[in-house]
Amino acid sequence: xxxxxxxxxxxxxxxxxxxxxxxxxxxxxxxxxxxxxxxxxxxxxxxxxxxxxxxxxxxxxxxxxxxxxxxxxxxxxxxxxxxxxxxxxxxxxxxxxxxxxxxxxxxxxxxxxxxxxxxxxxxxxxxxxxxxxxxxxxxxxxxxxxxxxxxxxxxxxxxxxxxxxxxxxxxxxxxxxxxxxxxxxxxxxxxxxxxxxxxxxxxxxxxxxxxxxxxxxxxxxxxxxxxxxxxxxxxxxxxxxxxxxxxxxxxxxxxxxxxxxxxxxxxxxxxxxxxxxxxxxxxxxxxxxxxxxxxxxxxxxxxxx
Amino acid sequence: xxxxxxxxxxxxxxxxxxxxxxxxxxxxxxxxxxxxxxxxxxxxxxxxxxxxxxxxxxxxxxxxxxxxxxxxxxxxxxxxxxxxxxxxxxxxxxxxxxxxxxxxxxxxxxxxxxxxxxxxxxxxxxxxxxxxxxxxxxxxxxxxxxxxxxxxxxxxxxxxxxxxxxxxxxxxxxxxxxxxxxxxxxxxxxxxxxxxxxxxxxxxxxxxxxxxxxxxxxxxxxxxxxxxxxxxxxxxxxxxxxxxxxxxxxxxxxxxxxxxxxxxxxxxxxxxxxxxxxxxxxxxxxxxxxxxxxxxxxxxxxxxx
Numbered sequence: 001x002x003x004x005x006x007x008x009x010x011x012x013x014x015x016x017x018x019x020x021x022x023x024x025x026x027x028x029x030x031x032x033x034x035x036x037x038x039x040x041x042x043x044x045x046x047x048x049x050x051x052x053x054x055x056x057x058x059x060x061x062x063x064x065x066x067x068x069x070x071x072x073x074x075x076x077x078x079x080x081x082x083x084x085x086x087x088x089x090x091x092x093x094x095x096x097x098x099x100x101x102x103x104x105x106x107x108x109x110x111x112x113x114x115x116x117x118x119x120x121x122x123x124x125x126x127x128x129x130x131x132x133x134x135x136x137x138x139x140x141x142x143x144x145x146x147x148x149x150x151x152x153x154x155x156x157x158x159x160x161x162x163x164x165x166x167x168x169x170x171x172x173x174x175x176x177x178x179x180x181x182x183x184x185x186x187x188x189x190x191x192x193x194x195x196x197x198x199x200x201x202x203x204x205x206x207x208x209x210x211x212x213x214x215x216x217x218x219x220x221x222x223x224x225x226x227x228x229x230x231x232x233x234x235x236x237x238x239x240x241x242x243x244x245x246x247x248x249x250x251x252x253x254x255x256x257x258x259x260x261x262x263x264x265x266x267x268x269x270x271x272x273x274x275x276x277x278x279x280x281x282x283x284x285x286x287x288x289x290x291x292x293x294x295x296x297x298x299x300x301x302x303x304x305x
Numbered sequence: 306x307x308x309x310x311x312x313x314x315x316x317x318x319x320x321x322x323x324x325x326x327x328x329x330x331x332x333x334x335x336x337x338x339x340x341x342x343x344x345x346x347x348x349x350x351x352x353x354x355x356x357x358x359x360x361x362x363x364x365x366x367x368x369x370x371x372x373x374x375x376x377x378x379x380x381x382x383x384x385x386x387x388x389x390x391x392x393x394x395x396x397x398x399x400x401x402x403x404x405x406x407x408x409x410x411x412x413x414x415x416x417x418x419x420x421x422x423x424x425x426x427x428x429x430x431x432x433x434x435x436x437x438x439x440x441x442x443x444x445x446x447x448x449x450x451x452x453x454x455x456x457x458x459x460x461x462x463x464x465x466x467x468x469x470x471x472x473x474x475x476x477x478x479x480x481x482x483x484x485x486x487x488x489x490x491x492x493x494x495x496x497x498x499x500x501x502x503x504x505x506x507x508x509x510x511x512x513x514x515x516x517x518x519x520x521x522x523x524x525x526x527x528x529x530x531x532x533x534x535x536x537x538x539x540x541x542x543x544x545x546x547x548x549x550x551x552x553x554x555x556x557x558x559x560x561x562x563x564x565x566x567x568x569x570x571x572x573x574x575x576x577x578x579x580x581x582x583x584x585x586x587x588x589x590x591x592x593x594x595x596x597x598x599x600x601x602x603x604x605x606x607x608x609x610x
Contacts, residue, residue, distance in 0.1 A: 053417075054416070056362065056396075057361065059390075059392060084359060085359050086327065087361040111353075111451065112358075115585065118586050119586045120584050123583035123584045126327070126583055145418070146416065149584075278391060278414070278427035279417060279421075279424035279425050279428045279454075
């Protein structure tokens with residue numbers, strides 16, 4: 001375990017581009033992934049901000065194959081593979097693991113509410129057993145504001161006890177530092193790698209034994225977030241954190257996901273990026289204008305590599 | 306519109322049997338469907354109590370085909386076809402419609418929370434347009450305690466205005482009679498058929514212009530619920546309602562879905578019925594014992610046709 005080189009640092013829940021008829025656009029997707037990699041970000045494809053649950057299983061499998069066929073390094077990928085349906089979760093997790101992905105980011109099944117810790121344990125346990133591959137690395141995805149169903153410390157303890165090494169860590173998108181701290185304090189020394197779900201907590205996470213962040217805004221601001229990850233022990237870390245927070249503050253004034261797409265569309269001069277799948281809607285023109293104005297005032301831009 | 310014979314009455318969200326390895330069991334499924342039909346219940350397959358969202362799209366399509374191949378009348382079926390993914394919802398809705406199903410019961414996309422009415426309107430609108438079949442009848446499924454995302458009167462009004470006839474009605478599982486009454490008062494005279502999500506409200510629903518109920522307990526108590534539906538204007542209707550409520554009260558002492566499966570397993574002497582897919586868990590032995598004792602005390606049984 002101690003020798004294993006696990007994925008760390010900054011990962012983007014890669015936004016998924018759509019064509020006008022709402023089909024995934026694999027060419028724009030792979031181009032965005034290449035751009036993210038060049039600027040230091042790993043690829044948490046199929047996350048919340050990827051509209052992953054708005055895609056069918058077949059659409060996700062096809063996009064994953066497209067990335068692999070395009071030569072994107074699976075060692076820099078942590079696809080989201082959680083699902084309400086055990087069979088879907090197993091199929092996608094299996095494919096990602098056999099392709100050599102660094103890990104998978106698994107939502108708990110999120111349709112039924114108030115489910116028991118035992119039921120969630122069985123879901124993850126069945127996934128591990130059915131995939132049956134020693135390379136499997138599962139990162140548990142805690143995002144209670146969206147999934148409602150969460151990942152409790154008790155569940156982590158049971159899973160880590162039963163599948164050490166395979167249960168590799170978590171993404172904590174609770175937005176609650178107390179929860180992240182609990183996870184770090186309880187499990188970080190057991191080979192359980194904690195990513196925060198927002199760069200707002202990146203410095204704090206690194207200072208307390210975490211390994212990075214998986215954040216929506218890494219889709220548009222990857223280099224600056226990666227810089228803090230690499231230099232969090234340096235003198236200007238607090239200043240860097242404040243700079244990241246300012247950009248995120250502007251991006252958070254509108255709904256995050258359409259805001260990210262609006263920013264990509266604007267700075268790349270590529271309007272096709274704005275398309276989202278229902279039930280999401282794109283930003284109104286006035287919202288886009290306010291967003292860009294706010295970013296311009298910060299001197300923000302995205303490099304066109 | 307006025308001449309059309311729409312599906313009415315009592316429908317069961319048909320529980321889905323699983324084999325020991327958690328695969329759907331099509332033989333037990335079709336046998337249970339036949340039993341329900343014989344006792345007067347229609348088939349709302351792929352509902353919340355069917356563990357539908359715990360099934361992959363392919364598993365749902367295969368079960369639907371199996372029922373059709375077995376000769377089950379699609380005119381008595383209202384499959385659940387809602388999904389987080391537009392493409393899944395369209396594919397399943399299209400298949401059910403082309404097969405001649407009486408209607409489809411559609412959850413809103415339920416992953417993202419706090420979505421706009423516009424976003425939900427677009428989701429249903431895209432589904433209608435893509436299926437593009439005049440036979441399509443959509444029943445909107447409002448179950449805010451589970452899906453969190455609900456169906457508001459404003460959304461119904463927009464959809465009904467844009468797609469009259471296609472938007473055929475709803476299932477209201479809010480458990481809030483005030484909400485049901487609002488839907489009835491606003492839309493029942495516009496060809497919008499309201500089913501309540503529990504037989505607790507069946508008599509009230511019929512008295513106020515509703516058309517029936519789609520209730521979990523119809524899986525084990527179909528004949529008695531159907532009897533009230535057919536005789537709600539008779540003198541013993543209140544007494545019948547009290548009898549239904551007593552049975553439901555016992556069934557509600559434990560988690561409803563595993564309770565239904567435990568009841569089927571017990572009265573049919575068929576233990577295979579107890580299996581549920583994670584994240585659900587079967588009842589503990591003591592819970593089953595209390596459940597059966599409570600039902601026995603009511604003189605409850607299920608007829609073995």
